[in-house]
Amino acid sequence: MRSSENRKLFSQIATQYDFLNHLLSLNIDRSWRKKLVESAGVKSEDSVIDVCTGTADIALRFAQEDSVGNIIGIDQSDEMLDIARRKINSNGLGRKITLIKGNALDLPFEDSSFDIVSIGFGLRNIGYHREAISEMVRVLKNRGRFLVLEFSPPPKNLFGIFYGLFLKNILTPIGGIVSGSFEAYRYLSTSIAEFPKPDEILRFMKEEKLRNVSYDRLTFGIACIYRGEK
């Protein structure tokens, strides 16, 4: 999907995005984001950029770490960022988190700017997975940590068959009805099915010279947290 189509799609569903995330995942998504932040091992005054921040749930989670330094959240959708801004202000965290509109494939920062780069459910949407990883690693400082949270394609077993049926017959219609965009939730299912397998994502990370790369499977393998160091 092209970047402009992707922007339109997220702008259409922005107001229902959080509600549907928590409903359709039975709130499991909250524990995944918490785990991503724990995996980052935040140290005193660490600077963070959360790429494809959307409604800023990951940035807000980082802000709960007492020792964290500045947090940047970047996204290409004004509508998602508007909701993020409201949430950040209502939590009184405007001092800690700065939101920026921008493209993940062309981050407006110098090389080696951040101690931590995170991206949650964004890599799949950017589409150009290798290029996106390369750009995010560029802005990471040496010894910095890179973290990705992303859905994995359904496994080829009985569970995978049920999960595939859930995506098609439950998630897509409910997401479509509540958000008013069937296209967005059809796209969610197909983009999950087409996303590279975890070992391939790990290979891209190694090719970008990240060290100590690993991934943890979450909730029967429907998502993974990937981690690497520069």
Ligand SMILES: C[S@@+](CC[C@H](N)C(=O)[O-])C[C@H]1O[C@@H](n2cnc3c(N)ncnc32)[C@H](O)[C@@H]1O
């Ligand atoms: C599924 S949402 C994830 C939001 C958030 N990280 C979360 O954990 O819920 C994907 C986000 O990626 C953004 N996005 C997609 N492609 C992008 C790109 N090339 N540059 C910046 N943002 C992008 C969309 O606007 C959307 O807000």
